[in-house]
Amino acid sequence: MEPGHRTQGSVLMVSSAVGPSGNSAGTAQVDLHAKSTHRKLLAAGLIGSSIEWYDFFLYGTAAALVFPHVFFPNTTALMGTLLSFSTFWAGFVARPLGGVIAGHFGDRHGRKPVVVACVSAMGLATFLIGCLPGTATIGAVAPILLVVLRFAQGIACGGQWGGIALLLTESSSPKRRGFAGTFGQMGVPLGVILGNVAFLMATAVMSNSAFLSWGWRIPFFCSALLFPVVLYIQTRVEDTPEFRQLQREAAGNGQPKVLQAPLTEAIRHQWLTILLGCGLLAATNCVFYISIAGVLSYATAELGMNRSELLAVSLLSSLISTGFILWAGAMSDRIGRRPMILIGAVALIVWAFPYFWLVNTASLLLFFVAVAVGGVFQSMTYGPLAAYLGELFEPRVRFSGASLAYQLAAITISGATPLIMTALIARTGSTTLVSVFIALMGLITFGCAWALRETNPAEVRKDPQALPGVRLPG
Structure with a gap:
């Protein structure tokens, strides 16, 4: 939050909200309704984010x-x-574009419509991947169409993170924004769990040949479950109190509270914050994508480990990470955002080499320890980020600035990591340089967190009206 900018409400309102009453009983009824509304918003954010991821x-x-x-x-x-x-990687290349487009419309027209559009697009693109014939059927057109649909997934994903994060955090009390933001962040490991469960069930009930022939398509068809969430958000949820306040101010005095070119303003005045915000994700994204993609391929192809057992380990590790994301976000409300990120970054630097020492034993138990401990450390840096990235930017450019920072990390780190890992191992025959790569990403995260300001210092935790931040000229 920015200096002098007071939150316009602690919860998101829905179309059925009751008006305030003049007596204590009426006030209590309104409070109960507000709490119920906010809980439903957190649940919708968690479910929608989980299926999207x-x-x-x-x-x-x-x-x-x-x-x-x-x-x-x-x-x-x-x-x-x-x-x-x-x-x-094509999906990650597209994510910054999705973040730019969504940020522009989200800062001009609201958080809610962007979330609805992005979640709908993701569900459709994923369903169509499940319908796509293989190369044996339609030749070279198949991988081309695969890339096109993956690119569409990336655009949708690039827009949805900022929308869901801001719906949750801007609609929460200043003292609970770290906790509220985790209901979007937890969608990441829960999405991994859902994906692994889908593949485990598919491989358990059919032969390997049947799975490779048609069974793999079933998990992609399950993306249709996103559409009830879209319907709920579209019909029951209004935009955040902060964005609606910007609209009222613009209509009331003609001031440019809702900017015509929010991305341009964000880059012009806070380009360094955007770059440093991108760096905050270096360590967590690197370890996460190694764990859910790169190391799965390496362990099956090079170490001869069982595919189903590895998926089960990934599932359990992701479940542990979910709890630590919630804990880290809540702790950032109590001790600040930066301390959690700094501690997590240091822990990942230290764990970079033991991670692959354990993986290379080809022991399923030690593989689990490597991935689970790495997941705990990366969750410590990831949990507070929904609140932290939003608070670094003023409300009228918040969607653009936070989304661009988050999605730049996608194209520079996330999508490239499994490819880099595979290439390094193929070239050197060793995982040592992969560990060096993880440690380097940890150093980048630590340096960026050290350079950025704390958005939830002690004075804010004691008095939520004393909100620090940045004001743009004009």
Whole structure:
């Protein structure tokens, strides 16, 4: 939040909200309704984010286990994996574009309509991937269409994160924004869990040949579950109190509270904050994508480990991470955003080499320890980020600034990480340089968090009206 900018309400209002009463009983009734409304918003944010990330990460699991056989069958195993991960990266290349487009419309027209549009687009693109014929059926057109649909997934994903994060945090009390933001952040590991469960169930009930032939499509068809969430948000949820206040101020005095070019303003006045915000995600994104995609391919192809067992380990590790994301966000409300991120970054630097020492034993138990502990440390940096990135920007450019920072990390780090990991191991025959890469990402996160200001200092935690932040000229 910015100096002098008071929150316009502690909860998101829905169309059925009751008006305030003049007596204590009426006030209590309004408070109960507000709390119920806010709980429903948190639930909708968690469910929508989980299914959205399920769609996005489902592709990563398929890229490691299925797509080399279906879309790149006439290549070597290594080349098929590299090509498959290259299409995986296409989604991350598209995410900054999605963030730019969504930020522009989200700062001008509201958070809610952007969330509805992005979630709908993600569900449709994922469903169509499940319908896509393989290379054996339609030839080279198949991988081309795969890249197009993956790109569409990336645009939708690039827009939805900022929209859901701001719906949750801008509608919460200043003292609870870290906690509220985690209901969007927890969608990431929960999406991984849903994707792994879908693949585990598919592989458990059919032969490997049937799975590679048609069974892998079933998890993609499940993306249709997003549409009830879209309907709920569209019909029951209004935009955030802060954005509606900007609209009222613009209508009341003609001031440019809702900007015509919010992205331009954000880049002009806070370009350094955007770059540093991008760096905050370096360590958490690196370890996360190694754990859910790169290491799965490495462990099955190079270490000979069982695919289903690895998916089960990934599922359990993601479940642990979910709880630590919630804890980290809540702790950032109590001790500040930066301390949690700094501690997590240091822990990931220290864990970079033990991570692969344990993985390379090919022991399922030690593999679990490596991935689970890494997940705990990266969750410490990821949990507070929904609140922190939003608070670094003024409300009228918040969607644009926060989305651009978050999605720049997608194209520079997230999508490239499995590809970089596979290439480094193929070139050196060792995982040592991958550990060096993780440690380097940890140093970047630590340095960026150190350079940025604290948005939830002690004076704010004691008095939520004393909100620090940045004001743009004009």
